[in-house]
Amino acid sequence: MVDTPEIGAAPRHVAIIMDGNGRWAKARGAPRTQGHSAGVEALRRTVEAAGDMKLPYLTVFGFSTENWTRPKEEVAALLELLRIYVGRDLDRLVRDGVRVRIIGERESLAPDIRAIIERAEERTAGNSDLHLTIAFNYGAQDEIVRAARIVAEDVAAGRLAPADVTASSFAERLDTSGLPPLDLLIRTSGERRLSNFMLWQAAYAELVFFDDLWPDFGGAQLERAIDEFRRRDRRYGGAGRVE
Numbered sequence: 001m002v003d004t005p006e007i008g009a010a011p012r013h014v015a016i017i018m019d020g021n022g023r024w025a026k027a028r029g030a031p032r033t034q035g036h037s038a039g040v041e042a043l044r045r046t047v048e049a050a051g052d053m054k055l056p057y058l059t060v061f062g063f064s065t066e067n068w069t070r071p072k073e074e075v076a077a078l079l080e081l082l083r084i085y086v087g088r089d090l091d092r093l094v095r096d097g098v099r100v101r102i103i104g105e106r107e108s109l110a111p112d113i114r115a116i117i118e119r120a121e122e123r124t125a126g127n128s129d130l131h132l133t134i135a136f137n138y139g140a141q142d143e144i145v146r147a148a149r150i151v152a153e154d155v156a157a158g159r160l161a162p163a164d165v166t167a168s169s170f171a172e173r174l175d176t177s178g179l180p181p182l183d184l185l186i187r188t189s190g191e192r193r194l195s196n197f198m199l200w201q202a203a204y205a206e207l208v209f210f211d212d213l214w215p216d217f218g219g220a221q222l223e224r225a226i227d228e229f230r231r232r233d234r235r236y237g238g239a240g241r242v243e
């Protein structure tokens with residue numbers, strides 16, 4: 001059961017599907033990889049704005065389990081961006097009080113990428129101003145299947161009774177375990193779909209769509225989305241406030 005929050009309350013947990021880098025580049029006659037570089041700038045701006053606004057939890061979709069189907073060069077460029085953002089920007093993130101966590105399937109990533117991820121998580125483990133979760137090699141169906149596998153293992157080993165398989169014990173086995181419920185989900189670039197992002201967590205999230213392409217996103221758009229969120233009446237299946 002979730003307590004119905006008051007209309008006007010600020011979101012605690014915002015997630016963003018950062019989409020439209022390729023179209024941004026195409027509009028400039030530039031290669032798609034240039035759009036991804038501009039996308040990292042937008043991520044820097046947005047994380048900084050989230051910090052200024054005292055948003056406690058921000059989750060972003062950086063690379064999906066389906067994005068491996070893109071041309072080799074583009075996949076390489078996207079992996080390189082993780083290296084740049086989570087590797088090179090790390091000192092600044094540590095200084096800014098950002099706690100970094102990466103969700104998604106980790107086992108099949110190259111050891112050097114895994115090392116960057118682990119280092120970022122370790123070095124920021126003491127921070128708590130802004131919890132930045134980056135979904136990388138993430139697919140919600142994959143996440144749910146991995147959680148189901150853990151549940152099956154726990155039941156088989158006698159650590160969990162079948163009757164104790166509940167929404168909350170299941171959620172504890174998802175990658176997002178420990179994060180507060182998702183309040184607001186933003187997608188840029190005009191697409192109105194979830195593309196396998198946070199299917200479980202989005203159950204009662206408010207959805208806000210922008211036509212802006214991700215490289216054009218920043219603090220002003222984040223504020224607009226939060227203003228829109230504050231006007232929404234979240235009912236969670238209840239009868240609402242109508243007398």
Ligand code: IPE
Pocket residue numbers: 018019020021022023024062063064067078189214
């Ligand atoms: C989002 O931009 C970045 C990732 C998916 C990694 P796209 O690369 O999907 O850009 P569009 O949607 O093709 O414009």
Ligand code: IPE
Pocket residue numbers: 017018019020061062063064067191193195
């Ligand atoms: C979702 O965008 C993935 C990320 C933003 C990382 P896509 O561009 O991959 O999604 P589709 O293909 O438009 O559904």
Ligand code: MG
Pocket residue numbers: 019020021
């Ligand atoms: Mg896209």
